[in-house]
Amino acid sequence: MNELALAEDFQFDAQGFLMLRNVFDAERCRRYLEELERLFERKYDDPWLCDGVRGQTTVQLTEGQRRINGLPLWTDVFDEVISFAPVVERLRRWMQHPQLVNTWAIEKTEGTPWGGWHRGLNPDDYTVRRGQIRTRMLNCVYFLTDNDEDDGCLTVVPGAHKSEIDLPMAEFRGRDLPGAVRVTGKAGDMVMFSETLLHTGATKSSSRQRTNLYFNYIDATYNPAMRELLAGNQGNVNHYVFPPAVRARFDETQRELTEWMEWQRTAPASSGSQRPSSGGLGPQTKTRCSISI
Ligand SMILES: O=C(O)CCC(=O)C(=O)O
Structure with missing residues:
Protein backbone atom coordinates (compact mmCIF):
# COMPACT_ATOMS: atom_id res chain seq x y z
CA MET A 1 0.00 0.00 0.00
CA ASN A 2 1.34 3.46 -0.80
CA GLU A 3 2.15 5.98 1.93
CA LEU A 4 -0.88 8.20 1.25
CA ALA A 5 -3.32 5.29 1.38
CA LEU A 6 -1.73 4.05 4.61
CA ALA A 7 -2.00 7.53 6.19
CA GLU A 8 -5.65 7.68 5.13
CA ASP A 9 -6.36 4.24 6.53
CA PHE A 10 -4.85 5.34 9.83
CA GLN A 11 -6.98 8.50 9.93
CA PHE A 12 -10.19 6.80 8.84
CA ASP A 13 -9.71 4.07 11.42
CA ALA A 14 -8.82 6.54 14.20
CA GLN A 15 -11.70 8.96 13.47
CA GLY A 16 -14.34 7.00 11.60
CA PHE A 17 -14.43 9.56 8.79
CA LEU A 18 -12.23 11.18 6.17
CA MET A 19 -12.61 14.53 4.39
CA LEU A 20 -11.67 14.92 0.74
CA ARG A 21 -11.36 18.54 -0.32
CA ASN A 22 -12.26 20.09 -3.68
CA VAL A 23 -13.57 16.96 -5.33
CA PHE A 24 -16.30 18.77 -7.31
CA ASP A 25 -15.68 22.04 -9.15
CA ALA A 26 -18.05 25.02 -8.95
CA GLU A 27 -19.69 24.18 -12.28
CA ARG A 28 -20.53 20.65 -11.16
CA CYS A 29 -22.01 21.93 -7.88
CA ARG A 30 -24.09 24.48 -9.81
CA ARG A 31 -25.37 21.82 -12.22
CA TYR A 32 -26.35 19.48 -9.39
CA LEU A 33 -28.07 22.24 -7.41
CA GLU A 34 -30.07 23.23 -10.48
CA GLU A 35 -31.19 19.63 -11.03
CA LEU A 36 -32.15 19.24 -7.37
CA GLU A 37 -34.26 22.37 -7.56
CA ARG A 38 -36.10 20.85 -10.53
CA LEU A 39 -36.60 17.57 -8.65
CA PHE A 40 -37.83 19.30 -5.48
CA GLU A 41 -40.42 21.21 -7.50
CA ARG A 42 -41.68 18.10 -9.37
CA LYS A 43 -44.70 16.13 -8.19
CA TYR A 44 -44.33 12.46 -7.14
CA ASP A 45 -47.31 10.21 -6.64
CA ASP A 46 -45.35 7.51 -4.75
CA PRO A 47 -47.89 4.82 -5.72
CA TRP A 48 -46.13 2.09 -3.74
CA LEU A 49 -46.59 3.98 -0.50
CA CYS A 50 -50.37 4.00 -0.87
CA ASP A 51 -50.96 0.35 -0.07
CA GLY A 52 -49.93 0.41 3.55
CA VAL A 53 -46.19 -0.15 3.13
CA ARG A 54 -44.33 1.98 5.63
CA GLY A 55 -41.38 4.00 4.48
CA GLN A 56 -40.00 7.31 3.32
CA THR A 57 -41.85 9.33 0.73
CA THR A 58 -39.80 10.60 -2.19
CA VAL A 59 -39.76 14.20 -1.00
CA GLN A 60 -39.86 14.81 2.74
CA LEU A 61 -40.57 18.31 3.98
CA THR A 62 -39.75 19.03 7.59
CA GLU A 63 -39.12 22.25 9.47
CA GLY A 64 -36.69 24.29 7.34
CA GLN A 65 -35.59 21.23 5.40
CA ARG A 66 -36.30 19.42 2.12
CA ARG A 67 -35.07 15.88 1.50
CA ILE A 68 -35.40 13.79 -1.66
CA ASN A 69 -34.74 10.03 -1.79
CA GLY A 70 -33.72 7.60 -4.53
CA LEU A 71 -32.11 10.14 -6.87
CA PRO A 72 -31.35 7.88 -9.89
CA LEU A 73 -35.04 6.93 -10.03
CA TRP A 74 -35.85 10.48 -11.09
CA THR A 75 -32.82 11.65 -13.09
CA ASP A 76 -29.61 10.44 -14.70
CA VAL A 77 -27.71 13.58 -13.68
CA PHE A 78 -26.22 12.00 -10.54
CA ASP A 79 -25.31 8.62 -12.08
CA GLU A 80 -21.68 9.73 -12.34
CA VAL A 81 -21.58 10.24 -8.57
CA ILE A 82 -22.25 6.51 -7.97
CA SER A 83 -18.92 5.65 -9.59
CA PHE A 84 -16.95 8.78 -8.67
CA ALA A 85 -13.43 7.37 -9.01
CA PRO A 86 -11.70 8.82 -5.90
CA VAL A 87 -14.54 7.50 -3.77
CA VAL A 88 -14.81 4.09 -5.42
CA GLU A 89 -11.12 3.47 -4.84
CA ARG A 90 -11.61 4.04 -1.09
CA LEU A 91 -14.91 2.15 -0.94
CA ARG A 92 -13.11 -0.87 -2.32
CA ARG A 93 -10.34 -0.48 0.24
CA TRP A 94 -12.67 -0.21 3.24
CA MET A 95 -15.50 -2.54 2.23
CA GLN A 96 -15.42 -6.13 1.12
CA HIS A 97 -17.91 -5.65 -1.72
CA PRO A 98 -19.55 -2.20 -1.75
CA GLN A 99 -23.08 -1.88 -3.05
CA LEU A 100 -25.11 1.30 -3.33
CA VAL A 101 -28.14 1.40 -1.07
CA ASN A 102 -29.87 4.74 -0.56
CA THR A 103 -29.12 8.04 -2.29
CA TRP A 104 -30.61 11.31 -1.13
CA ALA A 105 -30.16 15.06 -0.95
CA ILE A 106 -30.88 17.38 1.95
CA GLU A 107 -31.42 21.09 1.57
CA LYS A 108 -31.58 23.16 4.75
CA THR A 109 -32.62 26.71 5.33
CA GLU A 110 -32.60 28.86 8.46
CA GLY A 111 -34.39 27.25 11.38
CA THR A 112 -33.79 23.58 10.55
CA PRO A 113 -33.62 21.99 13.99
CA TRP A 114 -31.05 19.59 15.37
CA GLY A 115 -31.31 16.17 13.70
CA GLY A 116 -30.79 13.73 16.59
CA TRP A 117 -27.79 11.49 17.23
CA HIS A 118 -27.81 8.20 15.34
CA ARG A 119 -25.66 5.57 13.63
CA GLY A 120 -26.69 3.27 10.78
CA LEU A 121 -25.02 0.19 12.25
CA ASN A 122 -23.53 -0.95 15.53
CA PRO A 123 -19.78 -0.74 16.22
CA ASP A 124 -19.29 -4.48 15.66
CA ASP A 125 -20.05 -3.84 11.99
CA TYR A 126 -16.71 -1.99 11.85
CA THR A 127 -13.52 -4.06 12.12
CA VAL A 128 -9.81 -3.90 11.38
CA ARG A 129 -8.09 -7.26 10.96
CA ARG A 130 -4.47 -7.62 9.88
CA GLY A 131 -4.51 -3.95 8.87
CA GLN A 132 -7.63 -4.36 6.69
CA ILE A 133 -10.48 -1.94 7.40
CA ARG A 134 -14.01 -3.28 6.98
CA THR A 135 -17.12 -1.19 7.51
CA ARG A 136 -20.43 -2.69 6.47
CA MET A 137 -21.97 0.65 5.67
CA LEU A 138 -20.23 3.79 4.44
CA ASN A 139 -21.87 7.12 3.74
CA CYS A 140 -20.43 9.61 1.23
CA VAL A 141 -21.58 13.19 1.74
CA TYR A 142 -20.91 15.70 -1.04
CA PHE A 143 -21.16 19.40 -0.14
CA LEU A 144 -22.83 21.32 -2.98
CA THR A 145 -22.79 24.52 -0.93
CA ASP A 146 -20.53 25.64 1.91
CA ASN A 147 -21.13 23.80 5.19
CA ASP A 148 -20.12 26.22 7.93
CA GLU A 149 -20.58 25.82 11.70
CA ASP A 150 -23.94 27.58 11.66
CA ASP A 151 -25.20 25.86 8.49
CA GLY A 152 -26.69 22.81 10.17
CA CYS A 153 -23.58 20.89 9.21
CA LEU A 154 -22.88 17.23 9.81
CA THR A 155 -21.68 16.74 13.40
CA VAL A 156 -19.80 13.66 14.56
CA VAL A 157 -17.94 12.28 17.55
CA PRO A 158 -14.55 11.31 16.08
CA GLY A 159 -13.70 7.74 17.08
CA ALA A 160 -17.24 6.93 18.23
CA HIS A 161 -17.62 4.43 15.38
CA LYS A 162 -16.01 2.03 17.88
CA SER A 163 -17.72 3.33 21.01
CA GLU A 164 -19.70 0.78 23.03
CA ILE A 165 -20.37 3.09 25.98
CA ASP A 166 -24.12 3.68 26.22
CA LEU A 167 -25.02 7.25 27.07
CA PRO A 168 -28.56 8.30 28.03
CA MET A 169 -29.23 9.60 24.51
CA ALA A 170 -32.49 11.29 25.49
CA GLU A 171 -30.44 13.72 27.57
CA PHE A 172 -28.40 14.68 24.51
CA ARG A 173 -31.36 15.59 22.33
CA GLY A 174 -30.49 18.94 20.76
CA ARG A 175 -27.00 19.16 22.17
CA ASP A 176 -23.49 17.90 21.61
CA LEU A 177 -22.31 14.54 22.81
CA PRO A 178 -18.97 14.73 24.63
CA ARG A 210 -27.06 24.37 2.68
CA THR A 211 -27.39 21.44 0.26
CA ASN A 212 -25.61 18.08 0.36
CA LEU A 213 -25.81 14.82 -1.58
CA TYR A 214 -25.66 11.51 0.35
CA PHE A 215 -24.61 8.27 -1.38
CA ASN A 216 -24.72 5.41 1.08
CA TYR A 217 -23.07 2.04 0.35
CA ILE A 218 -23.50 -1.25 2.18
CA ASP A 219 -21.46 -4.39 2.06
CA ALA A 220 -22.89 -7.11 -0.19
CA THR A 221 -23.09 -9.43 2.82
CA TYR A 222 -25.72 -7.14 4.33
CA ASN A 223 -29.36 -7.44 3.32
CA PRO A 224 -30.92 -3.96 3.05
CA ALA A 225 -34.41 -5.30 2.44
CA MET A 226 -34.41 -7.31 5.66
CA ARG A 227 -32.91 -4.38 7.53
CA GLU A 228 -35.83 -2.16 6.55
CA LEU A 229 -38.38 -4.91 7.07
CA LEU A 230 -37.15 -5.52 10.62
CA ALA A 231 -37.18 -1.78 11.29
CA GLY A 232 -40.78 -1.58 10.04
CA ASN A 233 -39.80 0.72 7.17
CA GLN A 234 -40.06 -1.76 4.32
CA GLY A 235 -41.21 0.92 1.89
CA ASN A 236 -37.74 2.48 2.00
CA VAL A 237 -36.47 -0.28 -0.27
CA ASN A 238 -38.44 1.35 -3.07
CA HIS A 239 -35.94 4.16 -3.07
CA TYR A 240 -33.01 1.75 -2.97
CA VAL A 241 -33.78 -0.61 -5.84
CA PHE A 242 -33.49 0.76 -9.36
CA PRO A 243 -35.53 -1.03 -12.02
CA PRO A 244 -33.71 -2.54 -15.01
CA ALA A 245 -34.45 0.52 -17.16
CA VAL A 246 -32.37 2.67 -14.81
CA ARG A 247 -29.47 0.24 -14.51
CA ALA A 248 -29.44 -0.21 -18.30
CA ARG A 249 -28.05 3.30 -18.71
CA PHE A 250 -25.22 2.70 -16.15
CA ASP A 251 -21.59 2.15 -17.02
CA GLU A 252 -19.79 -1.00 -15.88
CA THR A 253 -18.70 0.36 -12.48
CA GLN A 254 -22.17 1.71 -11.73
CA ARG A 255 -23.68 -1.66 -12.63
CA GLU A 256 -21.16 -3.46 -10.40
CA LEU A 257 -21.95 -1.14 -7.51
CA THR A 258 -25.68 -1.82 -7.88
CA GLU A 259 -25.40 -5.53 -8.64
CA TRP A 260 -27.66 -6.59 -5.74
CA MET A 261 -30.57 -4.83 -7.45
CA GLU A 262 -30.42 -7.41 -10.20
CA TRP A 263 -31.92 -9.87 -7.75
CA GLN A 264 -34.80 -7.64 -6.76
CA ARG A 265 -36.55 -7.76 -10.12
CA THR A 266 -40.20 -8.67 -10.06
CA ALA A 267 -42.98 -8.93 -12.58
CA PRO A 268 -44.70 -5.67 -13.50
CA ALA A 269 -47.68 -4.85 -11.29
CA SER A 270 -49.93 -5.04 -14.32
CA SER A 271 -49.37 -8.80 -14.55
CA GLY A 272 -51.64 -9.09 -11.51
CA SER A 273 -51.15 -12.34 -9.68
CA GLN A 274 -47.35 -12.57 -10.01
CA ARG A 275 -45.76 -11.88 -6.68
CA PRO A 276 -42.10 -11.77 -5.76
CA SER A 277 -40.78 -14.70 -3.77
CA SER A 278 -39.07 -12.42 -1.25
CA GLY A 279 -41.67 -12.67 1.52
CA GLY A 280 -42.31 -9.38 3.26
CA LEU A 281 -41.16 -7.31 0.32
CA GLY A 282 -44.21 -8.21 -1.70
CA PRO A 283 -46.31 -5.08 -1.82
CA GLN A 284 -43.62 -2.59 -2.60
CA THR A 285 -41.67 -4.66 -5.08
CA LYS A 286 -44.93 -5.36 -6.90
CA THR A 287 -45.53 -1.66 -7.40
CA ARG A 288 -41.85 -0.84 -7.84
CA CYS A 289 -41.86 -1.97 -11.47
CA SER A 290 -44.95 0.02 -12.28
CA ILE A 291 -43.17 3.38 -11.98
CA SER A 292 -42.32 5.09 -15.19
CA ILE A 293 -38.99 6.87 -15.00
O1 LIG B 1 -26.05 16.58 7.11
C1 LIG B 1 -26.93 16.37 7.93
O2 LIG B 1 -27.80 17.16 8.17
C2 LIG B 1 -26.98 15.03 8.63
C3 LIG B 1 -27.75 14.05 7.82
C4 LIG B 1 -27.85 12.71 8.45
O3 LIG B 1 -27.38 12.45 9.51
C5 LIG B 1 -28.55 11.67 7.71
O4 LIG B 1 -29.12 11.95 6.65
O5 LIG B 1 -28.55 10.51 8.21
Whole structure:
Protein backbone atom coordinates (compact mmCIF):
# COMPACT_ATOMS: atom_id res chain seq x y z
CA MET A 1 0.00 0.00 0.00
CA ASN A 2 1.34 3.46 -0.80
CA GLU A 3 2.15 5.98 1.93
CA LEU A 4 -0.88 8.20 1.25
CA ALA A 5 -3.32 5.29 1.38
CA LEU A 6 -1.73 4.05 4.61
CA ALA A 7 -2.00 7.53 6.19
CA GLU A 8 -5.65 7.68 5.13
CA ASP A 9 -6.36 4.24 6.53
CA PHE A 10 -4.85 5.34 9.83
CA GLN A 11 -6.98 8.50 9.93
CA PHE A 12 -10.19 6.80 8.84
CA ASP A 13 -9.71 4.07 11.42
CA ALA A 14 -8.82 6.54 14.20
CA GLN A 15 -11.70 8.96 13.47
CA GLY A 16 -14.34 7.00 11.60
CA PHE A 17 -14.43 9.56 8.79
CA LEU A 18 -12.23 11.18 6.17
CA MET A 19 -12.61 14.53 4.39
CA LEU A 20 -11.67 14.92 0.74
CA ARG A 21 -11.36 18.54 -0.32
CA ASN A 22 -12.26 20.09 -3.68
CA VAL A 23 -13.57 16.96 -5.33
CA PHE A 24 -16.30 18.77 -7.31
CA ASP A 25 -15.68 22.04 -9.15
CA ALA A 26 -18.05 25.02 -8.95
CA GLU A 27 -19.69 24.18 -12.28
CA ARG A 28 -20.53 20.65 -11.16
CA CYS A 29 -22.01 21.93 -7.88
CA ARG A 30 -24.09 24.48 -9.81
CA ARG A 31 -25.37 21.82 -12.22
CA TYR A 32 -26.35 19.48 -9.39
CA LEU A 33 -28.07 22.24 -7.41
CA GLU A 34 -30.07 23.23 -10.48
CA GLU A 35 -31.19 19.63 -11.03
CA LEU A 36 -32.15 19.24 -7.37
CA GLU A 37 -34.26 22.37 -7.56
CA ARG A 38 -36.10 20.85 -10.53
CA LEU A 39 -36.60 17.57 -8.65
CA PHE A 40 -37.83 19.30 -5.48
CA GLU A 41 -40.42 21.21 -7.50
CA ARG A 42 -41.68 18.10 -9.37
CA LYS A 43 -44.70 16.13 -8.19
CA TYR A 44 -44.33 12.46 -7.14
CA ASP A 45 -47.31 10.21 -6.64
CA ASP A 46 -45.35 7.51 -4.75
CA PRO A 47 -47.89 4.82 -5.72
CA TRP A 48 -46.13 2.09 -3.74
CA LEU A 49 -46.59 3.98 -0.50
CA CYS A 50 -50.37 4.00 -0.87
CA ASP A 51 -50.96 0.35 -0.07
CA GLY A 52 -49.93 0.41 3.55
CA VAL A 53 -46.19 -0.15 3.13
CA ARG A 54 -44.33 1.98 5.63
CA GLY A 55 -41.38 4.00 4.48
CA GLN A 56 -40.00 7.31 3.32
CA THR A 57 -41.85 9.33 0.73
CA THR A 58 -39.80 10.60 -2.19
CA VAL A 59 -39.76 14.20 -1.00
CA GLN A 60 -39.86 14.81 2.74
CA LEU A 61 -40.57 18.31 3.98
CA THR A 62 -39.75 19.03 7.59
CA GLU A 63 -39.12 22.25 9.47
CA GLY A 64 -36.69 24.29 7.34
CA GLN A 65 -35.59 21.23 5.40
CA ARG A 66 -36.30 19.42 2.12
CA ARG A 67 -35.07 15.88 1.50
CA ILE A 68 -35.40 13.79 -1.66
CA ASN A 69 -34.74 10.03 -1.79
CA GLY A 70 -33.72 7.60 -4.53
CA LEU A 71 -32.11 10.14 -6.87
CA PRO A 72 -31.35 7.88 -9.89
CA LEU A 73 -35.04 6.93 -10.03
CA TRP A 74 -35.85 10.48 -11.09
CA THR A 75 -32.82 11.65 -13.09
CA ASP A 76 -29.61 10.44 -14.70
CA VAL A 77 -27.71 13.58 -13.68
CA PHE A 78 -26.22 12.00 -10.54
CA ASP A 79 -25.31 8.62 -12.08
CA GLU A 80 -21.68 9.73 -12.34
CA VAL A 81 -21.58 10.24 -8.57
CA ILE A 82 -22.25 6.51 -7.97
CA SER A 83 -18.92 5.65 -9.59
CA PHE A 84 -16.95 8.78 -8.67
CA ALA A 85 -13.43 7.37 -9.01
CA PRO A 86 -11.70 8.82 -5.90
CA VAL A 87 -14.54 7.50 -3.77
CA VAL A 88 -14.81 4.09 -5.42
CA GLU A 89 -11.12 3.47 -4.84
CA ARG A 90 -11.61 4.04 -1.09
CA LEU A 91 -14.91 2.15 -0.94
CA ARG A 92 -13.11 -0.87 -2.32
CA ARG A 93 -10.34 -0.48 0.24
CA TRP A 94 -12.67 -0.21 3.24
CA MET A 95 -15.50 -2.54 2.23
CA GLN A 96 -15.42 -6.13 1.12
CA HIS A 97 -17.91 -5.65 -1.72
CA PRO A 98 -19.55 -2.20 -1.75
CA GLN A 99 -23.08 -1.88 -3.05
CA LEU A 100 -25.11 1.30 -3.33
CA VAL A 101 -28.14 1.40 -1.07
CA ASN A 102 -29.87 4.74 -0.56
CA THR A 103 -29.12 8.04 -2.29
CA TRP A 104 -30.61 11.31 -1.13
CA ALA A 105 -30.16 15.06 -0.95
CA ILE A 106 -30.88 17.38 1.95
CA GLU A 107 -31.42 21.09 1.57
CA LYS A 108 -31.58 23.16 4.75
CA THR A 109 -32.62 26.71 5.33
CA GLU A 110 -32.60 28.86 8.46
CA GLY A 111 -34.39 27.25 11.38
CA THR A 112 -33.79 23.58 10.55
CA PRO A 113 -33.62 21.99 13.99
CA TRP A 114 -31.05 19.59 15.37
CA GLY A 115 -31.31 16.17 13.70
CA GLY A 116 -30.79 13.73 16.59
CA TRP A 117 -27.79 11.49 17.23
CA HIS A 118 -27.81 8.20 15.34
CA ARG A 119 -25.66 5.57 13.63
CA GLY A 120 -26.69 3.27 10.78
CA LEU A 121 -25.02 0.19 12.25
CA ASN A 122 -23.53 -0.95 15.53
CA PRO A 123 -19.78 -0.74 16.22
CA ASP A 124 -19.29 -4.48 15.66
CA ASP A 125 -20.05 -3.84 11.99
CA TYR A 126 -16.71 -1.99 11.85
CA THR A 127 -13.52 -4.06 12.12
CA VAL A 128 -9.81 -3.90 11.38
CA ARG A 129 -8.09 -7.26 10.96
CA ARG A 130 -4.47 -7.62 9.88
CA GLY A 131 -4.51 -3.95 8.87
CA GLN A 132 -7.63 -4.36 6.69
CA ILE A 133 -10.48 -1.94 7.40
CA ARG A 134 -14.01 -3.28 6.98
CA THR A 135 -17.12 -1.19 7.51
CA ARG A 136 -20.43 -2.69 6.47
CA MET A 137 -21.97 0.65 5.67
CA LEU A 138 -20.23 3.79 4.44
CA ASN A 139 -21.87 7.12 3.74
CA CYS A 140 -20.43 9.61 1.23
CA VAL A 141 -21.58 13.19 1.74
CA TYR A 142 -20.91 15.70 -1.04
CA PHE A 143 -21.16 19.40 -0.14
CA LEU A 144 -22.83 21.32 -2.98
CA THR A 145 -22.79 24.52 -0.93
CA ASP A 146 -20.53 25.64 1.91
CA ASN A 147 -21.13 23.80 5.19
CA ASP A 148 -20.12 26.22 7.93
CA GLU A 149 -20.58 25.82 11.70
CA ASP A 150 -23.94 27.58 11.66
CA ASP A 151 -25.20 25.86 8.49
CA GLY A 152 -26.69 22.81 10.17
CA CYS A 153 -23.58 20.89 9.21
CA LEU A 154 -22.88 17.23 9.81
CA THR A 155 -21.68 16.74 13.40
CA VAL A 156 -19.80 13.66 14.56
CA VAL A 157 -17.94 12.28 17.55
CA PRO A 158 -14.55 11.31 16.08
CA GLY A 159 -13.70 7.74 17.08
CA ALA A 160 -17.24 6.93 18.23
CA HIS A 161 -17.62 4.43 15.38
CA LYS A 162 -16.01 2.03 17.88
CA SER A 163 -17.72 3.33 21.01
CA GLU A 164 -19.70 0.78 23.03
CA ILE A 165 -20.37 3.09 25.98
CA ASP A 166 -24.12 3.68 26.22
CA LEU A 167 -25.02 7.25 27.07
CA PRO A 168 -28.56 8.30 28.03
CA MET A 169 -29.23 9.60 24.51
CA ALA A 170 -32.49 11.29 25.49
CA GLU A 171 -30.44 13.72 27.57
CA PHE A 172 -28.40 14.68 24.51
CA ARG A 173 -31.36 15.59 22.33
CA GLY A 174 -30.49 18.94 20.76
CA ARG A 175 -27.00 19.16 22.17
CA ASP A 176 -23.49 17.90 21.61
CA LEU A 177 -22.31 14.54 22.81
CA PRO A 178 -18.97 14.73 24.63
CA GLY A 179 -16.20 15.20 22.04
CA ALA A 180 -18.55 16.20 19.21
CA VAL A 181 -17.10 18.23 16.32
CA ARG A 182 -18.70 20.04 13.37
CA VAL A 183 -17.66 18.69 9.97
CA THR A 184 -17.30 21.90 7.99
CA GLY A 185 -16.14 22.52 4.45
CA LYS A 186 -16.57 24.40 1.21
CA ALA A 187 -18.82 23.61 -1.73
CA GLY A 188 -17.08 20.78 -3.61
CA ASP A 189 -15.66 19.07 -0.49
CA MET A 190 -16.90 15.69 0.67
CA VAL A 191 -16.73 13.39 3.67
CA MET A 192 -16.77 9.59 3.80
CA PHE A 193 -17.83 8.14 7.14
CA SER A 194 -18.49 4.71 8.57
CA GLU A 195 -22.18 4.46 9.44
CA THR A 196 -21.14 3.02 12.81
CA LEU A 197 -20.02 6.58 13.66
CA LEU A 198 -22.39 8.55 15.89
CA HIS A 199 -23.55 11.54 13.87
CA THR A 200 -26.28 14.13 13.47
CA GLY A 201 -27.08 17.37 11.64
CA ALA A 202 -26.63 20.47 13.80
CA THR A 203 -29.19 23.27 14.09
CA LYS A 204 -29.17 25.68 11.16
CA SER A 205 -29.04 29.28 12.31
CA SER A 206 -27.58 30.98 9.22
CA SER A 207 -29.80 32.27 6.41
CA ARG A 208 -27.72 30.63 3.66
CA GLN A 209 -28.99 27.55 1.87
CA ARG A 210 -27.06 24.37 2.68
CA THR A 211 -27.39 21.44 0.26
CA ASN A 212 -25.61 18.08 0.36
CA LEU A 213 -25.81 14.82 -1.58
CA TYR A 214 -25.66 11.51 0.35
CA PHE A 215 -24.61 8.27 -1.38
CA ASN A 216 -24.72 5.41 1.08
CA TYR A 217 -23.07 2.04 0.35
CA ILE A 218 -23.50 -1.25 2.18
CA ASP A 219 -21.46 -4.39 2.06
CA ALA A 220 -22.89 -7.11 -0.19
CA THR A 221 -23.09 -9.43 2.82
CA TYR A 222 -25.72 -7.14 4.33
CA ASN A 223 -29.36 -7.44 3.32
CA PRO A 224 -30.92 -3.96 3.05
CA ALA A 225 -34.41 -5.30 2.44
CA MET A 226 -34.41 -7.31 5.66
CA ARG A 227 -32.91 -4.38 7.53
CA GLU A 228 -35.83 -2.16 6.55
CA LEU A 229 -38.38 -4.91 7.07
CA LEU A 230 -37.15 -5.52 10.62
CA ALA A 231 -37.18 -1.78 11.29
CA GLY A 232 -40.78 -1.58 10.04
CA ASN A 233 -39.80 0.72 7.17
CA GLN A 234 -40.06 -1.76 4.32
CA GLY A 235 -41.21 0.92 1.89
CA ASN A 236 -37.74 2.48 2.00
CA VAL A 237 -36.47 -0.28 -0.27
CA ASN A 238 -38.44 1.35 -3.07
CA HIS A 239 -35.94 4.16 -3.07
CA TYR A 240 -33.01 1.75 -2.97
CA VAL A 241 -33.78 -0.61 -5.84
CA PHE A 242 -33.49 0.76 -9.36
CA PRO A 243 -35.53 -1.03 -12.02
CA PRO A 244 -33.71 -2.54 -15.01
CA ALA A 245 -34.45 0.52 -17.16
CA VAL A 246 -32.37 2.67 -14.81
CA ARG A 247 -29.47 0.24 -14.51
CA ALA A 248 -29.44 -0.21 -18.30
CA ARG A 249 -28.05 3.30 -18.71
CA PHE A 250 -25.22 2.70 -16.15
CA ASP A 251 -21.59 2.15 -17.02
CA GLU A 252 -19.79 -1.00 -15.88
CA THR A 253 -18.70 0.36 -12.48
CA GLN A 254 -22.17 1.71 -11.73
CA ARG A 255 -23.68 -1.66 -12.63
CA GLU A 256 -21.16 -3.46 -10.40
CA LEU A 257 -21.95 -1.14 -7.51
CA THR A 258 -25.68 -1.82 -7.88
CA GLU A 259 -25.40 -5.53 -8.64
CA TRP A 260 -27.66 -6.59 -5.74
CA MET A 261 -30.57 -4.83 -7.45
CA GLU A 262 -30.42 -7.41 -10.20
CA TRP A 263 -31.92 -9.87 -7.75
CA GLN A 264 -34.80 -7.64 -6.76
CA ARG A 265 -36.55 -7.76 -10.12
CA THR A 266 -40.20 -8.67 -10.06
CA ALA A 267 -42.98 -8.93 -12.58
CA PRO A 268 -44.70 -5.67 -13.50
CA ALA A 269 -47.68 -4.85 -11.29
CA SER A 270 -49.93 -5.04 -14.32
CA SER A 271 -49.37 -8.80 -14.55
CA GLY A 272 -51.64 -9.09 -11.51
CA SER A 273 -51.15 -12.34 -9.68
CA GLN A 274 -47.35 -12.57 -10.01
CA ARG A 275 -45.76 -11.88 -6.68
CA PRO A 276 -42.10 -11.77 -5.76
CA SER A 277 -40.78 -14.70 -3.77
CA SER A 278 -39.07 -12.42 -1.25
CA GLY A 279 -41.67 -12.67 1.52
CA GLY A 280 -42.31 -9.38 3.26
CA LEU A 281 -41.16 -7.31 0.32
CA GLY A 282 -44.21 -8.21 -1.70
CA PRO A 283 -46.31 -5.08 -1.82
CA GLN A 284 -43.62 -2.59 -2.60
CA THR A 285 -41.67 -4.66 -5.08
CA LYS A 286 -44.93 -5.36 -6.90
CA THR A 287 -45.53 -1.66 -7.40
CA ARG A 288 -41.85 -0.84 -7.84
CA CYS A 289 -41.86 -1.97 -11.47
CA SER A 290 -44.95 0.02 -12.28
CA ILE A 291 -43.17 3.38 -11.98
CA SER A 292 -42.32 5.09 -15.19
CA ILE A 293 -38.99 6.87 -15.00
O1 LIG B 1 -26.05 16.58 7.11
C1 LIG B 1 -26.93 16.37 7.93
O2 LIG B 1 -27.80 17.16 8.17
C2 LIG B 1 -26.98 15.03 8.63
C3 LIG B 1 -27.75 14.05 7.82
C4 LIG B 1 -27.85 12.71 8.45
O3 LIG B 1 -27.38 12.45 9.51
C5 LIG B 1 -28.55 11.67 7.71
O4 LIG B 1 -29.12 11.95 6.65
O5 LIG B 1 -28.55 10.51 8.21
